[in-house]
Amino acid sequence: DAKTTQPNSMESNEEEPVHLPCNHSTISGTDYIHWYRQLPSQGPEYVIHGLTSNVNNRMASLAIAEDRKSSTLILHRATLRDAAVYYCILRDVLGYGGSQGNLIFGKGTKLSVKP
Amino acid sequence: GAGVSQSPSNKVTEKGKDVELRCDPISGHTALYWYRQSLGQGLEFLIYFQGNSAPDKSGLPSDRFSAERTGGSVSTLTIQRTQQEDSAVYLCASSLIQRGGYTFGSGTRLTVV
Numbered sequence: 001d002a003k004t005t006q007p008n009s010m011e012s013n014e015e016e017p018v019h020l021p022c023n024h025s026t027i028s029g030t031d032y033i034h035w036y037r038q039l040p041s042q043g044p045e046y047v048i049h050g051l052t053s054n055v056n057n058r059m060a061s062l063a064i065a066e067d068r069k070s071s072t073l074i075l076h077r078a079t080l081r082d083a084a085v086y087y088c089i090l091r092d093v094l095g096y097g098g099s100q101g102n103l104i105f106g107k108g109t110k111l112s113v114k115p
Numbered sequence: 116g117a118g119v120s121q122s123p124s125n126k127v128t129e130k131g132k133d134v135e136l137r138c139d140p141i142s143g144h145t146a147l148y149w150y151r152q153s154l155g156q157g158l159e160f161l162i163y164f165q166g167n168s169a170p171d172k173s174g175l176p177s178d179r180f181s182a183e184r185t186g187g188s189v190s191t192l193t194i195q196r197t198q199q200e201d202s203a204v205y206l207c208a209s210s211l212i213q214r215g216g217y218t219f220g221s222g223t224r225l226t227v228v
Contacts (some may be wrong), residue, residue, distance in 0.1 A: 042219075046218070
């Protein structure tokens with residue numbers, strides 16, 4: 001299965017933008033890039049996903065490199081509530097591969113937000 | 116229901132006892148997943164259901180772990196003869212289809228003493 005690499009931790013100031021990077025140099029043509037986050041003492045929650053084009057939703061934006069070997073999750077204005085572990089996950093759109101298209105979580109990036 | 120419901124939210128059990136953890140997925144979601152998360156660790160995939168069938172049991176750590184799903188809805192994860200290393204938060208998720216976005220429950224915190 002294609003793997004992702006994320007920094008272990010990042011810090012941000014409240015109300016400033018945050019750019020969370022993810023490297024996935026072995027991504028295949030049928031892999032979607034998914035982002036989930038896990039707030040303290042909660043289960044993970046879906047943030048955003050994309051294939052090739054940049055994506056925006058009410059929570060965040062996803063910028064995907066032209067060669068798809070990296071992507072960046074952008075939180076436009078960090079709040080204290082955004083402090084969480086952010087997971088970048090590749091998921092085969094066809095449901096093939098060793099994981100059968102199931103989400104396989106890595107260690108993620110722990111984001112701290114300072115007031 | 117509106118979300119994925121797991122019960123109990125907390126369970127303390129003695130080593131060697133059996134435990135059952137329950138997951139009520141979102142109504143109509145055909146796919147259901149179990150994960151566990153040990154303290155300070157990432158999520159470990161355990162098992163996946165499509166309807167009542169489990170095409171992927173690859174993550175179950177030992178034969179003490181089993182899971183079933185009935186009526187395409189409620190799922191139960193059973194751990195027999197619990198050990199201290201089974202202590203973790205057990206998370207359930209469901210999705211409308213197998214390749215859809217996941218909605219997670221809040222988990223069951225299992226402590227084996």
